Amino acid sequence: MDTTNIKNPDYFHKVVDCQWACPAHTPVPEYIRKIAAGRFDEAYMINWKSNVFPGILGRTCDRPCEPACRRGRVEASNLERPEPVAICRLKRVAADMKSGVKSMMPKRPSHYNGKRIACIGAGPSSLTVARDLAPLGYEVTIFDRDHRPGGMIWSQIPRFRLPMEVIDEEVGYILDLGVRFEQRHVESMKAMLEERFDAIFVGTGAPKGRDLDLPGRSEASANIHVGIQWLASVSFGHREQIGSRVIVLGGGNTAMDCCRTARRLGGEDVKVIVRSGFEEMKASPWEKEDAMHEGIPILNYLVPTAFVHENGKLIGMRFDRVVAQFDDKGRRKLVSAGEPEQFFPCDDVLIAVGQENAFPWIESDAGIDFDEWGMPRLDPKSFQSSLPQVFFGGDAAFGPKNIIWAVAHGHDAAISIHKHLEGSDLLDRPLAGMSLMSQKMGIHEWSYDNEILPDKRHKVMWADVEVTLKNVSMEVELGFDPASAWKEAQRCLNCDVQTVFEAKLCIECDACVDICPMDCISFVPDGDEADLRTRLKAPATNTSQDLYISKGLKTNRVMAKDEDVCLHCGLCAERCPTGAWDMQKSLIQMVHATELECSKRHAGVALVEA
Ligand SMILES: Cc1cc2nc3c(=O)[nH]c(=O)nc-3n(C[C@H](O)[C@H](O)[C@H](O)COP(=O)(O)OP(=O)(O)OC[C@H]3O[C@@H](n4cnc5c(N)ncnc54)[C@H](O)[C@@H]3O)c2cc1C
Ligand code: SF4
Ligand code: SF4
CATH class of the missing domain: 3.50.50.60 (FAD/NAD(P)-binding domain)
Structure with missing residues (x-):
């Protein structure tokens, strides 16, 4: 099997199951550690940068990260019903317990760059486009037929699940970047095109x-x-x-x-x-x-x-x-x-x-192609329509999904709009940035908490059901208190602290094989993947998870590690007498339009070994 290229950011990204599964690729374990350390402002900003609406999503996200969470498949103390970390509700902790984050956000630009963007519909996809483009100097106007921005976040999700103050606060952060909001029911795309915006983003959802x-x-x-x-x-x-x-x-x-x-x-x-x-x-x-x-x-x-x-x-x-x-x-x-x-x-x-999509306001001769189901024909990567200056995203692009997908589309569409307006290739997408940092502090000491606690998933507090049933605006879930938030954060296995193997230091003493509680590590003759999977100390049956294969060792064998069930406990690295194993934090960060200029200067992937 090919030697694993750990410098490809996707390799370790995939090991961080929650971040890989999140459509916006939020660095989950990084913010969970900040919560455990009581650094709520930083935890909020890690979220804000990725998913734009931590307080809203911390109450309402569809949580694709949770079924993917490693704890949900390896929790030995709860084997009958292993449960994922409460990733979503921990996000809410960051939002509820932060003190002041405004100063950490990008500033309203001192002048516009001369390019005007129209976002039609004020849901999370348009708001994300606006958030990503406004700091670059674009003059962004969001139009919505409703009198307030937020889209279905405020018009559909009931107040007993999501209070209005949370929506106003997080939409406010975006408007404060100099984004304009105008109540207007857009009834003609052709009329919109005549207004000569440099680009138009359609985020009108699936309103029927x-x-x-x-x-x-x-x-x-x-x-x-x-x-x-x-x-x-x-x-x-x-x-x-x-x-x-x-x-x-x-x-x-x-x-x-x-x-x-x-x-x-x-x-x-x-x-x-x-x-x-x-x-x-x-x-x-x-x-x-x-x-x-x-x-x-x-x-x-x-x-x-x-x-x-x-x-x-x-x-x-x-x-x-x-x-x-x-x-x-x-x-x-x-x-x-x-x-x-x-x-x-x-x-x-x-x-x-x-729900269904409906675009009665886009005339058939406006230059935008639709398929036989009435959906716009889009490039799936850039979200560009057949009319080059018009982009779609959120539920309007591929049918009804959820908020976190709308955010992910918004990030991608913002990159495309920026590239379109600077005349560069829309399909040349920015790569994620990754840094690898050793967590070693002393001989057997790590800068992350590697103890695996047996706690079952902690429950969030609820208001009295009899009381909440009398008031449509009273929030039902009250969230974690600080003590249970800390305990829940400790359940996270730090999947971003990676086992990094240096073949040339290995003396093949098998100490790591013996100590590993999950039998992840094997030293075996090389072979093709299907064959190798059956010959490991514990057969690697989950083919959706990779095998980590080292370069050839002195005995002509390879080190093969099944990433599927690794607890990231660090025992292999503690036991290794030569330091062939190290625990290194892989911080994977997506590049959004706002960071595009900066990432260009740093040539895409950054690999920092410390
Ligand atoms: C009842 C319900 C509950 C939901 N609960 C959740 C949940 O808990 N978690 C979750 O993740 N997702 C949930 N969703 C889905 C989520 O709300 C949507 O997927 C998400 O809001 C889509 O975002 P969007 O940016 O595509 O636009 P939307 O939020 O759909 O907003 C589109 C906006 O466009 C405006 N608009 C439409 N046409 C025009 C026009 N011609 N001119 C001007 N404005 C126009 C509309 O007024 C609306 O404000 C729920 C959906 C529903 C219906
Ligand atoms: S254990 Fe922690 S880092 Fe691993 S998938 Fe779950 S939340 Fe993510
Ligand atoms: S960190 Fe090392 S010892 Fe711990 S489970 Fe993973 S491979 Fe095994």
């Missing part, structure tokens, strides 16, 4: 909620609501109550927000009814738990067949019970159980069965 065209829909429409429109009307303060019996249709996060909001607006008997099974529901496990914790039952395998009304007054819904059947290829089909239809009485129905 799907409806259900079933018998009774039009007759009983007064009490049937499309979920995302209904949630927006609650956020706008236009709607303050709902009937006491409510059915919510759909199994995603929007359905969970609808049912919990309905409970707070007078719904006493609120139930979620889903056509698929509980495990297949799109809602995150914690969103389902939160809803059930508030006394909301989730009924599965029921397909709606009709809205039932009496003279136009909704009285309930009918459902057909289905069962899952699998064909020989394992594909699932829902088929009727053949039972009489079930009737559920209700006063209101909230339809939360999906």
Whole structure:
């Protein structure tokens, strides 16, 4: 097998499972260590640089990092149910406990560079574009049909999950960079193009909620609501109550927000009814738990067949019970159980069965190509449309996702806009920067805390459910207190502190092999990867994780280490008599438009060995 090139930043980046899985590649273990050290301002700024909205995301992120977290696969003290580090809620700790971060942020530029950028839609993707470009002197204006910026972060996510002050604070940091916000419903792309902006970013989201065209829909429409429109009307303060019996249709996060909001607006008997099974529901496990914790039952395998009304007054819904059947290829089909239809009485129905994109304001002859599904044709790396000065991002680019993906798109689109306006190649993307620093402090002493604590995941505090159900704006989760935040931070395994092996120092004494608690290390004759994986001290079965292969050793063998289950405990490096192993921190940092000029000067990848 080829010798591993540890100077390729992607190699060690992949070992930091959480950072690799985060669409914005937030350096998670670095900020977790800052939290453990009580350095909350620095922890906040590490987040702010990567994900722009630490306080917002620390409450709402879809957390793709957590299923990837190493602790979730190696936690020996909790083997029946290993649990990831509470990465997301630790982010919130940084936001809640910081003291003052304004002075650490880029300054509003003293003058504009003469280039004007329009961002249409004021959601997280546009706000990220603005945050990345404003410090470079671009004159950025964000347009939104709503009266305040934030997009779905404020219009859809309910206040009991995300207080308005948190949104205002983090949107404020961006506007303070000299970004203009203007309330304007953009109704024509051609008119926008005539305003001669140097570049236009379209971040208008996926604003259309799907409806259900079933018998009774039009007759009983007064009490049937499309979920995302209904949630927006609650956020706008236009709607303050709902009937006491409510059915919510759909199994995603929007359905969970609808049912919990309905409970707070007078719904006493609120139930979620889903056509698929509980495990297949799109809602995150914690969103389902939160809803059930508030006394909301989730009924599965029921397909709606009709809205039932009496003279136009909704009285309930009918459902057909289905069962899952699998064909020989394992594909699932829902088929009727053949039972009489079930009737559920209700006063209101909230339809939360999906969102769609809609660009009625982009004329077909505006020069922007769309595919057969009505989505813009974009370069997947640069987000550039067929009209070179127009870029898309967030939910408007590839359909509904989430905030952290909108941020990641925003970073990428900002780089593309900057490159487009300076006339450089949009597909020449900046490489991540990486520095490697030894953590050695003494003979058996490291500058990171390498003790593996057996603690199970610590729980965040919650407000009393009976109290929160009476107030739609009262935040339910209260976050970690400082003591439990510290304990949770200690669960992190510091996956960015890498085992670095120097073949020429190795005397093949096997001391590291013997001490390693996870049997990660083997000295074996070389071979191809599939073969090597079977010949290690413990077979390396998780092929999504790399093998670290050294140069050839004196005995013609190689050192092969399975990165999959390494605890980053440093015992191999402590035991090694020749210092062939060292624990080195790999700090991997993405380059955003704001840092592009600086990274050009430093030629992309920096490798600092200390
Ligand atoms: C109910 C619900 C709950 C959600 N909860 C979460 C969550 O907990 N965590 C998470 O990560 N994601 C969540 N999401 C998804 C998340 O909100 C979106 O993925 C994200 O906000 C998309 O960002 P965006 O930048 O694409 O634009 P959006 O946030 O969608 O904002 C688009 C903006 O464009 C404006 N706009 C549209 N058309 C025009 C026009 N023609 N002229 C001017 N302005 C226009 C809209 O008014 C809107 O403000 C949720 C979504 C919903 C519906
Ligand atoms: S243990 Fe820590 S560094 Fe490793 S994946 Fe989990 S949060 Fe990230
Ligand atoms: S750091 Fe070294 S001893 Fe510890 S688990 Fe990883 S390879 Fe084994």
